[in-house]
Amino acid sequence: MTNIKIIQGDITKMKADAIVNAANNSLLGGGGVDGAIHAAAGPHLLEECMTLHGCHTGDAKITLGYDLPAKHVIHTVGPVYSGARSDDEMLEACYRNSLDVAKNADLHSIIFPAISTGAFGFPAKMAAQIAYKTITDWQKKNKTYKIQVALCAYDDKTYQLYKQIAA
Numbered sequence: 001m002t003n004i005k006i007i008q009g010d011i012t013k014m015k016a017d018a019i020v021n022a023a024n025n026s027l028l029g030g031g032g033v034d035g036a037i038h039a040a041a042g043p044h045l046l047e048e049c050m051t052l053h054g055c056h057t058g059d060a061k062i063t064l065g066y067d068l069p070a071k072h073v074i075h076t077v078g079p080v081y082s083g084a085r086s087d088d089e090m091l092e093a094c095y096r097n098s099l100d101v102a103k104n105a106d107l108h109s110i111i112f113p114a115i116s117t118g119a120f121g122f123p124a125k126m127a128a129q130i131a132y133k134t135i136t137d138w139q140k141k142n143k144t145y146k147i148q149v150a151l152c153a154y155d156d157k158t159y160q161l162y163k164q165i166a167a
């Protein structure tokens with residue numbers, strides 16, 4: 001049994017133990033969901049990010065959520081889409097490592113944006129399939145750990161894709 005909630009809206013308005021940020025290697029902010037998260041969390045988020053010394057593609061690092069409704073932000077860095085097989089593996093790693101970070105921090109709810117599908121150019125359908133499968137596989141491997149996982153679509157196209165895949 002898989003259990004992934006599909007939701008639509010602005011992730012910066014959502015309450016959870018953690019929201020995931022689709023960041024870049026610097027972890028020092030940017031546009032898209034990253035810019036929105038930093039704007040809503042306030043300047044202390046950037047201060048904490050500056051202590052993390054960046055993040056490799058596919059890895060994930062945790063901070064507090066500061067002024068966000070979410071208690072924490074898990075920053076991960078998706079691949080810039082090139083069409084290589086390694087792009088898929090890096091995107092899988094983003095979801096898997098973010099879930100591992102959440103579990104290690106004893107968090108019980110996490111909301112993901114559609115990592116890499118904006119500025120980083122990953123095709124939305126492939127990215128949605130990878131997100132769904134990777135989360136499902138992680139849940140199977142971590143059956144005894146209870147965590148609510150949601151995929152947050154911003155645009156209608158992504159929302160429809162998630163709904164189709166989850167159906």
Ligand code: AR6
Pocket residue numbers: 009010011012022023024029030031032033034035036078113114115116117118119120121122152153154155158
């Ligand atoms: N809530 C939920 N989803 C959102 C929001 C929001 N407020 N805003 C955008 N999205 P992107 P990437 C969706 O470009 O492709 C940044 O500059 C958006 O519709 O934010 O991983 C970073 O610093 C899309 O579906 O992230 C990096 O340099 C998804 O979030 C780079 O962009 C991801 O789009 C990362 O690119």
